[in-house]
Amino acid sequence: xxFQLPRxxxxxxxxxxxxxxxxxxLPEAWTAPNEGPDTFSAFDNLGHLIHGERTDWxxxxxxxxxxxxxxxxxxxxxxxxxxxxxGKTAAQLLDELARLRAExxxxxRGWQLTERELALEGLHPELGPVTLRQLLxxxxxxxxxxxxxxxxxxAKQYRDAVxxxxxxxxxxxx
Amino acid sequence: xxFQLPRxxxxxxxxxxxxxxxxxxLPEAWTAPNEGPDTFSAFDNLGHLIHGERTDWxxxxxxxxxxxxxxxxxxxxxxxxxxxxxGKTAAQLLDELARLRAExxxxxRGWQLTERELALEGLHPELGPVTLRQLLxxxxxxxxxxxxxxxxxxAKQYRDAVxxxxxxxxxxxx
Numbered sequence: 001x002x003f004q005l006p007r008x009x010x011x012x013x014x015x016x017x018x019x020x021x022x023x024x025x026l027p028e029a030w031t032a033p034n035e036g037p038d039t040f041s042a043f044d045n046l047g048h049l050i051h052g053e054r055t056d057w058x059x060x061x062x063x064x065x066x067x068x069x070x071x072x073x074x075x076x077x078x079x080x081x082x083x084x085x086x087g088k089t090a091a092q093l094l095d096e097l098a099r100l101r102a103e104x105x106x107x108x109r110g111w112q113l114t115e116r117e118l119a120l121e122g123l124h125p126e127l128g129p130v131t132l133r134q135l136l137x138x139x140x141x142x143x144x145x146x147x148x149x150x151x152x153x154x155a156k157q158y159r160d161a162v163x164x165x166x167x168x169x170x171x172x173x174x
Numbered sequence: 175x176x177f178q179l180p181r182x183x184x185x186x187x188x189x190x191x192x193x194x195x196x197x198x199x200l201p202e203a204w205t206a207p208n209e210g211p212d213t214f215s216a217f218d219n220l221g222h223l224i225h226g227e228r229t230d231w232x233x234x235x236x237x238x239x240x241x242x243x244x245x246x247x248x249x250x251x252x253x254x255x256x257x258x259x260x261g262k263t264a265a266q267l268l269d270e271l272a273r274l275r276a277e278x279x280x281x282x283r284g285w286q287l288t289e290r291e292l293a294l295e296g297l298h299p300e301l302g303p304v305t306l307r308q309l310l311x312x313x314x315x316x317x318x319x320x321x322x323x324x325x326x327x328x329a330k331q332y333r334d335a336v337x338x339x340x341x342x343x344x345x346x347x348x
Contacts, residue, residue, distance in 0.1 A: 001331035007203060011328065014196055021191040022321070026184055029175065127338040137335035138343070144329035145345035147196070148322040154185065155318035157175035161311035164301040169312070171319035174348070 003137045005113060012105055015143040016098040019046060022150065023090055031090050035153050038079075045150045046093040047081025049143070053100035055080075057139045058107055064122040064132045065111070072123040108136075177311045179287060186279055189317040190272040193220060196324065197264055205264050209327050212253075219324045220267040221255025223317070227274035229254075231313045232281055238296040238306045239285070246297040282310075 001007070023031060023042055034041040040048060060073045085093060111117075118133040152171050159172045166172055175181070197205060197216055208215040214222060234247045259267060285291075292307040326345050333346045340346055 001203065001207065001335070003332065003335040007201075010200055010204065014198075014200075017195040018192060021195040022188055024188075026188075027181075029181060030184065033175065124338070127341070130337055130339070134335065134337035134339060137332045137337075138339040141329045141332045141336050141339075141343050141346060144325045145343055148325035148329070148345050151318045151322035151325065155315045155322065158177065158311045158315045161175070161177040161308065162315050163304055163308035163311075164298070165304070165308060165312040165315075167301070169315050169319055171322050172315060 003118075003133050005108075005118070005136070008136055008140045009105065009109070011140045011143060012101065012108075015049070015147065016094070016101050018147055019049075019097065019150070020094045022147075022154075024094055026090070028090075030154055030157065033153070033157055035156060040146075040149060040153065042150045042153055043085065043090050043093070044081055045146045045153075046090060046097060047085035047088075048078070049146055050093060050097050050100060051077070051080045051084060052139075052142065053097065053104055057135065058104045060122060060135055061108070061111075061132060064120050064135065065117060067120060071121065072125055075125050177292075177307050179282075179292070179310070182310055182314045183279065183283070185314045185317060186275065186282075189223070189321065190268070190275045192321055193223075193271065193324070194268045196321075196328075198268055200264070202264075204328055204331065207327070207331055209330060214320075214323060214327065216324045216327055217259065217264050217267070218255055219320045219327075220264060220271060221259035221262075222252070223320055224267060224271050224274060225251070225254045225258060226313075226316065227271065227278055231309065232278045234296060234309055235282070235285075235306060238294050238309065239291060241294060245295065246299055249299050 023046070031042040034044065055074065056076055063071055063073060113132070118131065120132050121129045122132070122135070124130050152174060155169070155171045159166060162169060162172070197220070205216040208218065229248065230250055237245055237247060287306070292305065292310075294306050295303045296306070296309070298304050326348060329343070329345050333340060336343060336346070
């Protein structure tokens, strides 16, 4: 599937609601456990997405669109949410994600990007030159990856409880 | 995490809304593609969950609770939805899943299962003896597995569009 901005927006707009439908009102017994050291709980996934709204997608798009002399992106801190989510509830994070995403989607729509702009490049500190089109496609795939990850970490809480069915549920051992 | 019926219900009740938040109103460009031969599209995932509501979870629980002479479950047809979803829209499937799930959750609540009943066994045609508790835990994990699968198949539509970021998005190659 080729990248088309209207298609990408369809996912970006839905992500906060999908997380809310899945996690809204769930107790910590579901949202707090992770998959082992240096992995994300459902709660961590929310904080990680929020950090991306603040520091990654739109800020990087601005660097590309500005086409200044230094187009290198800031490095992304994959564990920033440990600090930033401290003392917050999942309900607060769901609200924060919805608000930030709505703002960022409005910004993105407001740009009315042309094909020429989508082809502009920035410099990823590790991956090298990347286009705005690739950045926006990655935003979408990153959302969906974290929704998959969140579903998986919840499922794993029942890895033992399912008994012999574990053999039929690859999500429990991924 | 030990199986507890109230915790399980928290997920079972949320699943249709999570799928609706993610897929409701999405065009076929997102919902129709799958991951290759004999794999499920987002649309197929919905049909598969509906088939389970009709033929798997509650019917198998009834077999266990009845404790009749033959406690062997019917085999589950993993591709029944190809036939059953024909001619339907994703919107129709989302409605059907929500309706059937609400009925099944009401049935499950109505049983007011005791610890003794949760320990009763049925016979899986391939896995052998399984308890009602394991069946209900599997229902939950199966929901979450298919939400993860649905997120993944959507993400994979951008496998090429993300360019070099593919290296950072394991969901695209799972």
